[in-house]
Amino acid sequence: MSHDNPLQHPEVQVASGRGYLLTFLVSTLLMGVALFLVTSHSVAPFGLMLALSLCAGLAVIVQIYFLMHMDLSEAQIWNTFALVLTIPLFILAIGLTAWMFQELYQRTMVMLPGMPGMLH
Amino acid sequence: MSSSTSKAIDPSSVELWDHSHHHHDVLSTRTFGFWLYMLSDAMIFALLFAAWGVLSYSHSFAGGPIPADFVKPGYAFLQTLALFGSVLAYGFTMVALKNGNKAGVISGLWGALILGAAFLALDINDVVHLLDAGITPQRSGGLSAFFILTQTHALHILFGLLWMLVMLVQVSRFGFTTEVVGRMLTLRLFWHFQAVIWVFVFVFVYLRGMLI
Amino acid sequence: MLVDLQGPWSPLLGRLALSQIPYENHILAPLFVVVVILGLAIIAAISYFGKWGYLWREWLTTVDHKKIGIMYILIGLVMLFRGFMDALMIRTQQAMAVGPDAPGYLGALHGYLAPYHFGQIYSAHGVIMILLAATPLLVGIMNVIVPLQIGARDMAYPYLNALGLWVTAAAAALVMVSLFVGDFSHNGWFGIAPIFELSYSPGVGVDYWMWVMQLTALGSTLGSINILATVVKMRAPGMTWLRLPIFTWAAVASNIIALTSFPALTVALALIGFDRYLGTHFFTAGLGGNLMLYTNLFWIWGHPEVYFVILPAFGMISEIIPTFSEKPLFGYVTMVLATFGIAGASWAVWLHHFFTMGAGPAVNSFFSVATMLVGIPTGVKVFNWAFTMYRGRLRFETAMLWAVGAVFLLLLGGLTGMMLAIPAINYMVHNSVFVIAHFHQMLLVIVYAIFGAVTYWWPKVFGFKLNEAWGKAVFWLFTAGSVLVFVPMFTLGFMGMTRRLDYVFNTQWQPLLDIQVLGIAVYSLSVLAFVGMLYVSIRDHAKNQVSVDAWGTARSLEWMTPSPVPFYNFAVVPHINARDEWAWRKEHGFTDLRPDHYEDIHMPKNTGIPLILGALMFLLGFGLTWRIWWLCALSLALIIALVIIRSFDSDTGYTIPADEVERMERGHHERARAVDLPAAGVLGGAIAYGQADPAVKGQGAALGGGMTSPEGSRV
Numbered sequence A: 001m002s003h004d005n006p007l008q009h010p011e012v013q014v015a016s017g018r019g020y021l022l023t024f025l026v027s028t029l030l031m032g033v034a035l036f037l038v039t040s041h042s043v044a045p046f047g048l049m050l051a052l053s054l055c056a057g058l059a060v061i062v063q064i065y066f067l068m069h070m071d072l073s074e075a076q077i078w079n080t081f082a083l084v085l086t087i088p089l090f091i092l093a094i095g096l097t098a099w100m101f102q103e104l105y106q107r108t109m110v111m112l113p114g115m116p117g118m119l120h
Numbered sequence B: 001m002s003s004s005t006s007k008a009i010d011p012s013s014v015e016l017w018d019h020s021h022h023h024h025d026v027l028s029t030r031t032f033g034f035w036l037y038m039l040s041d042a043m044i045f046a047l048l049f050a051a052w053g054v055l056s057y058s059h060s061f062a063g064g065p066i067p068a069d070f071v072k073p074g075y076a077f078l079q080t081l082a083l084f085g086s087v088l089a090y091g092f093t094m095v096a097l098k099n100g101n102k103a104g105v106i107s108g109l110w111g112a113l114i115l116g117a118a119f120l121a122l123d124i125n126d127v128v129h130l131l132d133a134g135i136t137p138q139r140s141g142g143l144s145a146f147f148i149l150t151q152t153h154a155l156h157i158l159f160g161l162l163w164m165l166v167m168l169v170q171v172s173r174f175g176f177t178t179e180v181v182g183r184m185l186t187l188r189l190f191w192h193f194q195a196v197i198w199v200f201v202f203v204f205v206y207l208r209g210m211l212i
Numbered sequence C: 001m002l003v004d005l006q007g008p009w010s011p012l013l014g015r016l017a018l019s020q021i022p023y024e025n026h027i028l029a030p031l032f033v034v035v036v037i038l039g040l041a042i043i044a045a046i047s048y049f050g051k052w053g054y055l056w057r058e059w060l061t062t063v064d065h066k067k068i069g070i071m072y073i074l075i076g077l078v079m080l081f082r083g084f085m086d087a088l089m090i091r092t093q094q095a096m097a098v099g100p101d102a103p104g105y106l107g108a109l110h111g112y113l114a115p116y117h118f119g120q121i122y123s124a125h126g127v128i129m130i131l132l133a134a135t136p137l138l139v140g141i142m143n144v145i146v147p148l149q150i151g152a153r154d155m156a157y158p159y160l161n162a163l164g165l166w167v168t169a170a171a172a173a174l175v176m177v178s179l180f181v182g183d184f185s186h187n188g189w190f191g192i193a194p195i196f197e198l199s200y201s202p203g204v205g206v207d208y209w210m211w212v213m214q215l216t217a218l219g220s221t222l223g224s225i226n227i228l229a230t231v232v233k234m235r236a237p238g239m240t241w242l243r244l245p246i247f248t249w250a251a252v253a254s255n256i257i258a259l260t261s262f263p264a265l266t267v268a269l270a271l272i273g274f275d276r277y278l279g280t281h282f283f284t285a286g287l288g289g290n291l292m293l294y295t296n297l298f299w300i301w302g303h304p305e306v307y308f309v310i311l312p313a314f315g316m317i318s319e320i321i322p323t324f325s326e327k328p329l330f331g332y333v334t335m336v337l338a339t340f341g342i343a344g345a346s347w348a349v350w351l352h353h354f355f356t357m358g359a360g361p362a363v364n365s366f367f368s369v370a371t372m373l374v375g376i377p378t379g380v381k382v383f384n385w386a387f388t389m390y391r392g393r394l395r396f397e398t399a400m401l402w403a404v405g406a407v408f409l410l411l412l413g414g415l416t417g418m419m420l421a422i423p424a425i426n427y428m429v430h431n432s433v434f435v436i437a438h439f440h441q442m443l444l445v446i447v448y449a450i451f452g453a454v455t456y457w458w459p460k461v462f463g464f465k466l467n468e469a470w471g472k473a474v475f476w477l478f479t480a481g482s483v484l485v486f487v488p489m490f491t492l493g494f495m496g497m498t499r500r501l502d503y504v505f506n507t508q509w510q511p512l513l514d515i516q517v518l519g520i521a522v523y524s525l526s527v528l529a530f531v532g533m534l535y536v537s538i539r540d541h542a543k544n545q546v547s548v549d550a551w552g553t554a555r556s557l558e559w560m561t562p563s564p565v566p567f568y569n570f571a572v573v574p575h576i577n578a579r580d581e582w583a584w585r586k587e588h589g590f591t592d593l594r595p596d597h598y599e600d601i602h603m604p605k606n607t608g609i610p611l612i613l614g615a616l617m618f619l620l621g622f623g624l625t626w627r628i629w630w631l632c633a634l635s636l637a638l639i640i641a642l643v644i645i646r647s648f649d650s651d652t653g654y655t656i657p658a659d660e661v662e663r664m665e666r667g668h669h670e671r672a673r674a675v676d677l678p679a680a681g682v683l684g685g686a687i688a689y690g691q692a693d694p695a696v697k698g699q700g701a702a703l704g705g706g707m708t709s710p711e712g713s714r715v
Helices: A017-040 A045-067 A077-108 B026-054 B073-098 B102-132 B141-174 B178-209 C028-048 C052-060 C065-096 C115-150 C158-180 C205-233 C246-278 C291-325 C332-348 C361-373 C375-389 C398-420 C423-429 C433-462 C468-494 C507-539 C581-588 C609-626 C629-647 C658-679
Strands: C601-604 C653-656
Touching: A017 A045, A017 B073, A017 B178, A045 B178, A077 B026, A077 C246, A077 C291, A077 C332, A077 C361, B026 B141, B026 B178, B026 C205, B026 C246, B026 C291, B073 B102, B073 B178, B102 B141, B102 B178, B141 B178, B141 C246, B141 C629, C028 C052, C028 C158, C052 C065, C065 C115, C065 C158, C065 C433, C065 C507, C115 C158, C115 C205, C115 C246, C115 C291, C115 C433, C158 C205, C158 C609, C205 C246, C205 C609, C246 C291, C246 C332, C291 C332, C291 C375, C291 C398, C291 C433, C332 C361, C332 C375, C361 C375, C361 C423, C375 C398, C398 C423, C398 C433, C398 C468, C433 C468, C468 C507, C609 C629
Parallel strands: none
Antiparallel strands: C601 C653
16 A cells, blocks of 8 residues: 555545536535525425425435545545434434423414425 | 464464565645644534524524625626636646646646635725624624634735745746645645635625525 | 523623622632633743743744643643532532531531532532532643654644633633632533522523533534544554554544534534523423423533543553563454544433433333443453453553553443433432442543553653652552542432532431541642642753653554654654554564654644634634624624634745754754663663764753644744
8 A cells, every 4th residue: 555656545546527527517416406496486386395395305315426436445434434324413412402392482482374484 | 362373373474574666655645634734623613603503593693684785696696707717727736737837837827816806905905884884793793603614714815925925936846846835736735725615605605694 | 593691781891790700608718719820920920030931932932742732631630620629519518518417617507618619619519529629631632642643743723722722721721710700600510500590590600601602612523623633634554544553543532422413512502502592482381391301401512521521541551461461462452443433422321411301111121231331342452451450560650550440340330321311210319329420430441540540651752760669659549549539428318318519418418428528638638749740840850861762562553753752743754654653663673763754844823813712712702692782793703704814825835945954853863862871771762873973861841842843834
């Protein structure tokens, strides 16, 4: 695993202009779609949140694969492993917090039926 | 390890000391550690998003301005273009690095730097206008969460720009030494990660803010 | 942008004024005099013996993971003593201030501590014991042992390691300064929302607390990155994952927790900072803030933190018990799985710290069940230890006593934890001293494991054993103290005594509180016995020299290095053939620790930059606490500038030539041989040294004597 020339290192060699360009185009497009969906008011709130989350999720997956080069190759496997181990913790931290406070607000705040809330 | 189960082992068949001249891979040790730091940084963002989730109910704005009143999604999309463009420029920097093209690396870094600065200028302009209009983080808990989350991201951008300036000097002074290449790789992780965070900020703060 | 402060502020000194020095306080003023005299005496002694150069070259600028670990442990011990003094004051105050007729002294209505002062003491006690005693002690031991156990020459990032140490030292210094300049928070160690808001706590106490915690969070994050990268990237060839020593596994799990959970503390405290400095409304009671959000964010860190400190303790127990049972660890794989089971579960249980928030039955049930699940892997561990001891050749030396004691405490603490996991019970005893007694049992598991680990690994680091008789005295006194303090505390909790009382209204509790005072007196004796043990052991160190394998029955890789370990750890990196490599080599007779030839070793150079960065971090924290803006700007600018300047320095390592390595190694082997000869017959004593030169017993064996590096310092 010795690399006298640092430029020959697999993490340098993994750079790909086509991949970066593709990521730019796809994620800009997805953000544009999300923007259009919100400004056009064409979808009901629940479906809209679903569609927005889908756009964000797709864009992030593309970025993580093509920009961050997270894959199962020997050079990247530990980075990928660390990421996979951490993602559930992000979901737990945000998800459980959102859940417990929604329950709390239902019990403690005056929430009129038509009142717009954030998380439902 | 009771001795009854042990079998005699031929000493000549056993390798006890490592004389294989094995060098550990400095670059990937470096990027791995930095990636661990990025994950811990991502957790900071995750918890700021959790705080934003808790503080973005309608009652969180205490009767004051809500994001739907002041968020300009088109403007935020301009920021998106600037940041994604900067990330793309840094990507081309890495392609130039792969080819050992010093001039390419330097011009790529300048491109990423200028587009990143454009993102930051757009952000500062936005914040100044909001503050002038009395939409301040001191107004309500919801606005506190909005400002702190978006500006924490902006602070990361500022830090990245400073880092790029340092790298411009180091690339032209030292060329592609192991240290410099290592820093270019960690800066790549840092900078590209800001694009990932921005996707969430754009969608779940700016766009979703339109729905509150 | 900044909030308007009540009270005076000047551009030069911020909120700092002479009136902030509590010179009229009857406890702090004499203490300050003592501290000044002690400090001057230390400085005078170092100057008299001409040790400044040695201190600077060998310790302050070192990047050697073992020395950094020792300094972590020193910080931990000093802070453990400070936290113990706080506990002593809490216990005596509560026993003195019972009932309306209790007399008052030193300006207090009852007892001798005014409520405001008492509040600072219990807050400081918690912060210090968890973040500045337990954490540095554990991080220190991990620092020393993990690289040795995996066959590495140093950490993956030696420079970062030193930085983590000095940031932690800055936090410790900041909490000590709060004793004599201004005051400390009185909001409990975890911060009670919204009392920490500026309008309710206008002083600097909360700011001190906040920045101390922030600095420790930064130090722990840096440390966790380092240990994880070290284990992933620096293992010796042949050291596959399932050959990893169990303590290293525990360190991995523990540092995954630290890496991912400390950001929650950073966020929670930063948001308090925005509330207090900018006037935002994250945790305010009105204007859309949510004070439970703070509690939530804090415990997202706080609960994983509990397991961050307890998993290394489990790892230490798992190393000590096999050595003194003369058997391999029972159920190695299940032990690893249990460690990760606990680490994973730690991320879904934090609401059990605030069941009474009222999130409703669904939420409370989820967190209750998740909490109880933690009992399963913990039970697996207890049974594994029990089965390791079953039919083993048990030797109850001091380290083993601590380990077995820890297992008993774990049962007591774990079972009361299961009770508290049931929301219905939790509502009854919430914020009672029953909870306090429960988590002190768990923290005592850690203290026992640390004392055991220090006894166990001391000979590896210093080359001689600690005195057994004194060590056993410390153990039994400490255990008696624990029983006398915490059995009455459990009882009082059931009787309804709440935590943090500066005045106890129920006179019927007096006898139980008195027993607790007796317990803390016995604890004090154990502290004295500990000092006695250190004194006697260091005095007699020449008689208690040890060789490579100090206990004779140790199993893992660190016992293949000379004691004390040379600065380069392994002259030639060993090739790993088995899970317990050293036990395997002893079993098959490969005990000759001299490879056929030596090679050049590449080592990192010393640097003073981490020390300077730590000092600047301290100034930054101090400036932020007192709102001295020029000091904040200056120290922050210097920190950034130093980091950049350091990045321009590419000359960070040096090479030791092979013949120099061979010369140093020969010295180590001769010393080991001299020590080993009388101990023939013990398994570890059967090391072949061939025909070496005459013995050099006792030479170069002074404290840390074998660890001196030839490399001078360099800023």
